[in-house]
Amino acid sequence: MINKNKIINDPVFGFITIPNAFLYDLIQHPYFQRLNRIKQLGVAYFVYPGAQHTRFQHSLGAMYLMNETIKQLRFKEQDISDMEATGLLSAILLHDIGHGPFSHVLEHTLTKGISHEDITLMLMQKINAEYHEDLDIAIQIFNNQYSRKFMHQLVSGQLDMDRLDYLRRDSFFTGVTEGSIGSARIIKMLNVKDDKLVVEAKGIYSIENFLIARRFMYWQVYLHKTSVAAEKLLIKILERAQFLCSQGEKLFAVPALSYFIQQNITKDMFMTNDDAIKNFIALDDSDLISAIKIWVNHSDIVLSTLSQAFVNRKLFKVKRQELSEDIKADLIKNYVKHFKISPHDASYFFDIEPLSTSATYHRGSDQILILANNKSVIDITDASDMLDINILDKTVTKNYFCYYPIG
Amino acid sequence: MINKNKIINDPVFGFITIPNAFLYDLIQHPYFQRLNRIKQLGVAYFVYPGAQHTRFQHSLGAMYLMNETIKQLRFKEQDISDMEATGLLSAILLHDIGHGPFSHVLEHTLTKGISHEDITLMLMQKINAEYHEDLDIAIQIFNNQYSRKFMHQLVSGQLDMDRLDYLRRDSFFTGVTEGSIGSARIIKMLNVKDDKLVVEAKGIYSIENFLIARRFMYWQVYLHKTSVAAEKLLIKILERAQFLCSQGEKLFAVPALSYFIQQNITKDMFMTNDDAIKNFIALDDSDLISAIKIWVNHSDIVLSTLSQAFVNRKLFKVKRQELSEDIKADLIKNYVKHFKISPHDASYFFDIEPLSTSATYHRGSDQILILANNKSVIDITDASDMLDINILDKTVTKNYFCYYPIG
């Protein structure tokens, strides 16, 4: 029986109704509750103070949009069974439970060779075991093993509910209103043809708008140079902590964090040893922040300096140019001299990776298809007179380096 | 002395403060008050019921944005005198006073060979005569005869306050939220270099977004097929009324409307005869609607049928294809037979003009210039890795015809 109180206030969509008791239970699950302690945008709050929103809210929002989409597709006489609906809703609700502290920031630092999607899948399987396989369809959809392929597209594709929520939500909380997309309009234009998600012809401008807004959010928010500099700082701190541990140093940390900084945790270890997953789900943003504040007083000058910089927002400075060998040599020389450290230790004070977006739209197996008025189906870049596939499909890379400013 | 009450509630910007007593007087002027009776988007309310907003609100909004821009440029140590500021504010406030009923819809039907900008200028000159030349600078700016050229750009250019207001406002009232642009962010990025309006480098994504949003609004609102069909219907009604008058028929209309339908009013007549302008400023949306409701009962079957269609929203049907000679012949045959009218009379029942946007961005004398970090100035399409000048500069034309549906 559905509890009438299962309505959640959401500043983005107003009210979110939890569709049924099974989804309510998933929301109450510790794996899901943990998302309440993981910021959606990592350290972007250093640039956009409003960006304190969590993966928890985002996942509820994506579930809300999935529910709207299911209603819309059924209205268009697409047959979706109740079990499939619950599968879709569960899959999108849980799609981010594999995220670690600060979301993407630490994805390849705390762990090696395992993506958050891999971990999501492992956690979904664990929940499924508890729930007598009630997540079977959800897992198949998530995995793209379910027979009806369009369902996977709704969970993970060019126009999935994940993107429809996060673009609007990140735009809302950062205050970067231009990134807002018309999720309601897009959903009203969705349909299914030959088991593929398609967009009705008159939705073409909304899709153009969606692709451009997404690109806008990349450069204005996700790859904002100062925000990236803050991420780099956080990564360098963790790498230094790992290095110190490898040298036998003792570092204050909760056990779950110690687990990940005292050794290299690989995909293999996740697969074969319950400890990895147990420690992983114990971790969230708070453990990192709490520890870094302690590390401010560590005897290692590199760790303490970087930690202090993070806590008090003395972020890395950014240059929009390539880090030439000359500049790099100069930088290292300065750190060596100023901190009286080795060149290796100096390398924690700067980062040289350029900024890079993946393609805004890639015409691969997962296309955005437009359902023309004559019922034929064509790729968005063929249907649009505006979008040039050659531009959209390009990876854009910008020269960039950032470094700790002495003094 | 400024009256403290001179604050106007605006649903788009919150509160608009009237900057000084001179602008207050301009707002009270009958020529400006008339804009309260002219809808910003003509007959778009047939498609977007919220779009009842007027040129009056838009002009106040554009004045508000101009004031914000002046503050911003002064903050960046651009020297703008108080007289120039009042000139800029007056020019943008009055830039639309030359619009006739339903804004653009009837621009080349009620009058011939004279644009609304021409009429705006005539009216500004009339007000200037009343006000002892206090509008001199405003008129020079409007006319692009003022020495500081960037000021004209703020009133009429690629990034003028007109566009910054109407895109946000039309988006707001239609409910097409995706068309919303970040006017506040854009204004914060504006500067002047070598007497040209420039956008600081980090504003480049906002400009991309602005151009795309503008294009979006074109296809989703301004050229919405049903809305265009309603415009065509209104134009056909007026053309029929003019035709009937030319045949000596009597038609109910207020004198000012009769003036424009009983004869061809040309630019020359506006220039040489006070009657044209006097009748023009007496006219607004209400006179058309009131008359058309009477014409529903006119003995001419063409006029009464089209008027009835307009009043009761039985709009022209739209086809997204070219009107071939065959289809056209068929259409005419049907109307001739159904209404027992001549082929000439049948021509009022359909329209064949295709939909067409002008270029989204044209790199002519009035460019959007980006002020790079190294202080050089480059065109937006060179600065952006996204915008392809070849696409933006293209006129897009779509096959389209619309016709009165019998039965």
Added chain:
Amino acid sequence: MINKNKIINDPVFGFITIPNAFLYDLIQHPYFQRLNRIKQLGVAYFVYPGAQHTRFQHSLGAMYLMNETIKQLRFKEQDISDMEATGLLSAILLHDIGHGPFSHVLEHTLTKGISHEDITLMLMQKINAEYHEDLDIAIQIFNNQYSRKFMHQLVSGQLDMDRLDYLRRDSFFTGVTEGSIGSARIIKMLNVKDDKLVVEAKGIYSIENFLIARRFMYWQVYLHKTSVAAEKLLIKILERAQFLCSQGEKLFAVPALSYFIQQNITKDMFMTNDDAIKNFIALDDSDLISAIKIWVNHSDIVLSTLSQAFVNRKLFKVKRQELSEDIKADLIKNYVKHFKISPHDASYFFDIEPLSTSATYHRGSDQILILANNKSVIDITDASDMLDINILDKTVTKNYFCYYPIG
């Protein structure tokens, strides 16, 4: 079959879906389309330029909220049949079709002794005749003759969909954001007990908020002193026109307007003579505005002066005091002297009616009932520790007079 396109953009609620084909047809009916030409807030746009929204939008919005309410009540296992649902939706959609030009402004000027609700009922009956009695239930609900009494409450009661829409919508378009109510939250708290509409206990604060917001809108918008002064001016113009006609003067007006100013149209005439209703539905805001612009040039100094004042927004001045006999005598003397008119004629230049709200909440047969957690039902003023029935039930009257300012 439902046409998939039957979705309407609404700036307040996002998208409004037309529930079924019958409602679509009602929306297309000329009686309903006419509401597109009648402003919701009469002449309030003189004070709040954004307030150009129409009864058309409001009625669609109220229908949207009714649909949400029906869903909510069914979710709480209240049995509402499809026929009842359509009845409810139709009744609320059509509840305002009896409004004349400028909504309430002219309600007792153009007509005498007949309310807009009376006319709504007559028009609903006419539509019902066209539609083979498909509006039977709607009319019964509207009339409070339907067996299930709570349904009338949803259409016309303390918490009806009319109020829930207009408070939000008027707040939205005027920009007076404080008047915004939480319609979605209130609807989620609605239920039915013993055939009466009730609000669940935890909704009590939302109801308090609703009552206060409503009162706020009264004083800030509906009874705004300048807006009322504009209404008075409009009424005086029409009364003068009626007076002149009674004296045998000829006045420019469309026939439908002439019909109402050349004679006193009473309820009796509406009931017995088809002409009244025929002329009534031909009228809208445009006819008044169009005529008043002509009257500016009428030879009667009273009519021309007042018409000019209306067209150019030279509104009546307001005093927040009682009009003493002395002040009144002075006023009349001035007008008599300035315009060389009789004292009777002078009386059109001012108005002495004080501002007055009806009770904010009256505990009569139509109460707001709270469903306590123990399932008992109590009046809101008993349930709230904040709302004092003695204050809420009071008619508030403020001294006020307004007059035409000479010079």
Added chain:
Amino acid sequence: MINKNKIINDPVFGFITIPNAFLYDLIQHPYFQRLNRIKQLGVAYFVYPGAQHTRFQHSLGAMYLMNETIKQLRFKEQDISDMEATGLLSAILLHDIGHGPFSHVLEHTLTKGISHEDITLMLMQKINAEYHEDLDIAIQIFNNQYSRKFMHQLVSGQLDMDRLDYLRRDSFFTGVTEGSIGSARIIKMLNVKDDKLVVEAKGIYSIENFLIARRFMYWQVYLHKTSVAAEKLLIKILERAQFLCSQGEKLFAVPALSYFIQQNITKDMFMTNDDAIKNFIALDDSDLISAIKIWVNHSDIVLSTLSQAFVNRKLFKVKRQELSEDIKADLIKNYVKHFKISPHDASYFFDIEPLSTSATYHRGSDQILILANNKSVIDITDASDMLDINILDKTVTKNYFCYYPIG
């Protein structure tokens, strides 16, 4: 010189400009940056997932409103010097730096007999020492020792910038839109008379609305029963931790947290011993969350059970009734039996404090004064026909207890 980039995106107010370099430096100060790690609404995110916003954002927002107010008062020719303006802006910016983890939640748990205002003052004095007394005026204003008394009212009074920001901001992030107040309208109505803050007469409805909205937010958000239950749970956890420490148990915690749970930290200790303040500013939300997750595995059944409940959102159940001695005895008996613990230990599993608001408005020395049109000054409750001082001044208390649900 002001850095042009000192503009911060804020989802509530759009853009916040940092007024000058001194304020920029205050924002960069570690004491202020710490607010970025303290949630504005404590654990309200358990009920309103959007409520992750921090004291940092709130303080910036309050500074923004102060800046708007200063502009407005100067426009009304109130003389405010630049030094006073900076004093006002600094005082409001820093007014919350004395808040500890989870804002109010732990105010009397972590510390005894010292309020967050006391700590704010101590921290302001410390910053002042660093800044060569540049905060002198700010401290006097904060302390109500500055000669111009209205300035203190802007920082801490019935209509201070603190409230104007937090009501809007909390409403925004919780999604409880009805709590939104018209801060811009209120500010435009502010003035100063005889060194007292007054509201112009026509702002009276806005003030009524403000008082009601505030009360609404109290019951809907700040005293939401589930949210209060979550606070109680957090407090019980901390009290248990303190108890265990007093018994000589070792508990995992960062040193700063240990400092506060291992001893009673009183106001006296803050005044006389630098350690208290040093440890206080090292603490934030993260340390509590991180520690509680460890305590889940503690051997003490009370601490581990409550910690587990907090981490996994198994919140205290709420009853809206008085906790009678009988029920209490039953509760204790159950916990004693279920957990095999002493009655004293059982007392950590429930809380009996009723919900209580202070008066919505108290007519004491700090009144809300209305400046009547005749320039006299009267209390809001005399000016309003709506607000009953007898009701507003009442402390409202609601029966309430909450307890850990076994099983």
